[in-house]
Amino acid sequence: MRLFIFGVGFSSKAFVEAARDQFDWIGGTTRSEEKAAQLKEMGVEPFLFDGEAATDAIREALRTATHVLVSIAPNDGGDPVLNAFLADLAKAQPQWIAYLSTVGVYGDHDGAWVTEETECKPVSLRSRQRVAAESQWLQFAHDTDTRLLILRLSGIYGKGRNGFVNLERGTAKRVIKPGQVFNRIHAEDIAGVLKASLSTSAAGIYNVSDDEPAPPQDVVTYAAELMGVAPPPEIPFEEANMSPMGRSFYGETKRVDNAKVKRDMNYTFAYPTYRVALDALWRDGYK
DSSP: OEEEEEOOOHHHHHHHHHHGOOOOOOOEEEEEEEHHHHHHHHEEEEEEEESOOOHHHHHHHHHHEEEEEEOOOOOOTTHHHHHHHHHHHHHOSSEEEEEEEEEGGOOOTTTTOOOOTTTOOOHHHHHHHHHHHHHHHHEEEHHHHHOEEEEOOOOOOOOOOBBHHHHHHHHHOOEEEETOOOOOEEHHHHHHHHHHTSOOOEEEEEEEOOOOOOOOOHHHHHHHHHTTTTTOOOOEEGGOOOHHHHHHHHOOOOOEEEEEEEHHHOOOOOOOSSSHHHHHHHHOOOO
C-alpha cells in the first residue's frame, strides 16, 4: 500500500508514526524546503505544494497512491486538493481517501449533543469553508464511487501541544464563560481512528472526539495541579484579551457524540478524557 498525504502536519504526522508499517511508501506535501527536509528525516518523501499549482511530481505520486489523506484547510476558492488534482484522483481511483475536517461545521447548539446527523450551522468563515469543502469531497466520492471518510475533529492536542506547554510558556488562560464546554481529541486517537479504518469498510462522516465535553478552565486547572504550579487567574469572558479567532471559539458550544466511530470501527479511545490524557503526558513527557 502507498500513502500520499496532502499537508503533513501535527495530526498526519501522528498517523505516520502509528501506521508506517502498513505502507510500502509514504509521501506528503509541505510548503517549504525546510519542512521538506524534516519530512525526509521521518521517512516521508516530500513534495512541495503551495495550495494552488499542480505539479507533475504530485500527479505521478497520485497515480500509484492507494490511500490519500487530506489535511489542508480550504479557502474561499474551495478545497485546494480537489481544485488542483480532481482529475488525477478520479483517474487514480485510490482505495481510501480520508479528509480531516472539524466539529466547527456544526456551529452553535447551545450545549446540546451533536451527532453526524445533526444539522450543520457554521458560524465562522473557516467553518463555512469546511462545510463547502466537505460537500466537494462528498460529491467527488459519489461521482467516482470512491471510499471516503470525513473525520470531524474536536480541539486537537498531544505531545508538544497541550496545557503543560501553555503553562510553561505563560500563555495559558482560564477564561470563564458560564455553560461553555468543548470536546478535545488527542492526536494519537486521530491516528488510531485512521489506522483502525484501514481494516474496516467504514465510510462517510465520523465525529472524532473524546468522551467528555468540559469547561476549558477545568483543563487548565488540572494541568496546573499536575505541574504543581498555581493556575492563571480566572478571567470573565467579557474581559478576556483574546484574538478574534480565539474569541470566535467561545461563540459556539456543543457536546460531540462519538458513538458512531466506536461502533463502525470497533475503536476504543486511548484518551477518552482530558484527565487520562494529561496524566499520561505528565508521566511520559509532554514536549
